[in-house]
Amino acid sequence: MAGFELKPYSKNPIVHVDPKGMFANMKIPAPSADEKKPDFSVADLELALTRAGVSYGIDSGMVNALAESPMYDTDVIVAVGKPPVEGENGYYEYFFSQDFTKKPKIRPDGSADFLSIKLIEVVHEGDLLATYHPAVFGENGISVRGAEIKAKMVRDLQPLAGKGFHRDDNDVDYYADMDGKIILTNNRINISPIYEIDQDADMTVGNIEFKGDVIIHGGVKHGVTINASGTVTIDGLVENCHISAGKNLFLLSGVKGGEKTFLHSDGGITAEFIEYAHVTCKDDLRADVLFNCIVECDGRVVATAGKHSAIIGGSINAVEGVSTLVLGNKFGTVTKVTVGIDDERMKEMASVLDKIRNLEDNIAKIKKGIDDFDKIASERNPDYKNDPRRMQLLRVKIRDEAVVSKDRIRLEELQELVERGRRATVKVYDTVYAGISVRKNESMVTMSDYQKHVEFVKTETGIRLEVLEEPIPEE
Numbered sequence: 001m002a003g004f005e006l007k008p009y010s011k012n013p014i015v016h017v018d019p020k021g022m023f024a025n026m027k028i029p030a031p032s033a034d035e036k037k038p039d040f041s042v043a044d045l046e047l048a049l050t051r052a053g054v055s056y057g058i059d060s061g062m063v064n065a066l067a068e069s070p071m072y073d074t075d076v077i078v079a080v081g082k083p084p085v086e087g088e089n090g091y092y093e094y095f096f097s098q099d100f101t102k103k104p105k106i107r108p109d110g111s112a113d114f115l116s117i118k119l120i121e122v123v124h125e126g127d128l129l130a131t132y133h134p135a136v137f138g139e140n141g142i143s144v145r146g147a148e149i150k151a152k153m154v155r156d157l158q159p160l161a162g163k164g165f166h167r168d169d170n171d172v173d174y175y176a177d178m179d180g181k182i183i184l185t186n187n188r189i190n191i192s193p194i195y196e197i198d199q200d201a202d203m204t205v206g207n208i209e210f211k212g213d214v215i216i217h218g219g220v221k222h223g224v225t226i227n228a229s230g231t232v233t234i235d236g237l238v239e240n241c242h243i244s245a246g247k248n249l250f251l252l253s254g255v256k257g258g259e260k261t262f263l264h265s266d267g268g269i270t271a272e273f274i275e276y277a278h279v280t281c282k283d284d285l286r287a288d289v290l291f292n293c294i295v296e297c298d299g300r301v302v303a304t305a306g307k308h309s310a311i312i313g314g315s316i317n318a319v320e321g322v323s324t325l326v327l328g329n330k331f332g333t334v335t336k337v338t339v340g341i342d343d344e345r346m347k348e349m350a351s352v353l354d355k356i357r358n359l360e361d362n363i364a365k366i367k368k369g370i371d372d373f374d375k376i377a378s379e380r381n382p383d384y385k386n387d388p389r390r391m392q393l394l395r396v397k398i399r400d401e402a403v404v405s406k407d408r409i410r411l412e413e414l415q416e417l418v419e420r421g422r423r424a425t426v427k428v429y430d431t432v433y434a435g436i437s438v439r440k441n442e443s444m445v446t447m448s449d450y451q452k453h454v455e456f457v458k459t460e461t462g463i464r465l466e467v468l469e470e471p472i473p474e475e
Contacts, residue, residue: 015052021143024079030072079144084151087138110307114272132172164191321424328433335436340421349414426456
């Protein structure tokens with residue numbers, strides 16, 4: 001085609017910087033069919049970078065290569081920024097276990113292994129508890145546009161607070177000052193005293209009275225009394241004895257009691273099994289088997305841990321309800337279950353309420369008498385403020401107000417129990433046998449035949465049996 005001339009190249013290099021400013025790409029658009037091939041010098045390409053604000057990390061070798069042999073319509077990295085080097089916050093490395101579980105493992109035969117429960121961690125004087133690893137500060141980076149990229153801020157932690165340990169002179173290692181139970185909460189370590197026995201608690205050891213936790217790695221023999229303000233943990237078999245815990249009570253090999261076996265906890269109770277015992281607790285009672293026990297529980301009674309779990313015989317009174325795999329047995333052993341608030345505490349609540357009202361009426365009268373003395377004192381004689389009769393009224397007022405305050409606390413406790421027991425039911429996930437009775441408030445039902453998978457629910461007309469379709473909860 002005579003006389004045809006190519007048009008000059010009209011497209012400049014395109015520079016793209018990623019949003020974080022760490023890379024700059026250059027692309028040279030391909031010429032169209034009627035355009036000349038571009039002839040960009042190194043200076044032209046560097047000018048394109050300058051106009052895009054790219055000033056740091058430029059790969060001059062790649063720029064030279066693009067000038068000599070352009071790669072059309074291809075993004076080529078021509079500059080790379082310096083990424084920030086991130087630091088690390090300070091942290092503590094702990095050398096004691098914090099992995100606790102109140103749920104027993106299930107053996108291959110389906111039974112529950114209560115000895116697998118881990119409840120506390122015990123340390124000994126001189127043990128290394130923790131090491132502090134100080135914060136490592138990072139290094140700032142630079143973007144391809146020359147801007148500083150800040151590394152993330154890091155921080156050091158405060159020294160560990162608490163009691164029963166000390167920080168070493170190196171300021172990073174922490175050591176126990178005593179034998180005891182260790183608890184870590186929000187970077188605070190507390191080591192509290194424990195009474196620990198590596199043998200059976202028998203008459204050679206004697207009775208145990210201790211302000212703190214008690215751990216017995218053996219059993220508890222006939223006639224021993226244990227009274228602790230904290231948690232009591234017993235690895236071995238418990239026989240005919242008295243045990244009281246101010247917190248929780250863990251009986252990991254069970255209880256073979258007798259008529260004089262008494263177990264009490266101001267918290268909850270967990271046991272592999274309990275036979276022939278009087279049991280009271282303010283929180284949940286959990287056991288694989290309860291056999292011929294008298295139970296007073298302000299929480300729930302739960303016997304669902306293994307495939308042999310059951311409540312057989314005795315009397316169970318549980319404010320928040322009962323859950324069990326089996327209730328009763330095929331021999332018709334009499335088993336009584338009561339849920340919700342019992343009559344005695346309902347009567348106590350009414351009595352406490354009456355007492356508070358009577359005392360408040362009396363306090364109001366006393367206040368009026370004191371006001372009368374104060375009025376006479378202001379109008380006639382200031383000595384009336386010191387009248388013995390006024391002082392006696394004041395003493396009675398202070399005494400009665402203290403009693404009212406204490407009774408109000410008890411009333412609130414009873415009202416809370418009533419509320420907790422309002423929705424209480426009895427759930428039997430496998431079989432309920434003849435010979436058991438279930439009571440809530442004034443309603444009661446007695447089974448004359450066995451049933452499967454039922455829930456005893458209180459209605460306006462009495463106690464109704466409903467089909468229980470829910471699976472055993474993972475508690």
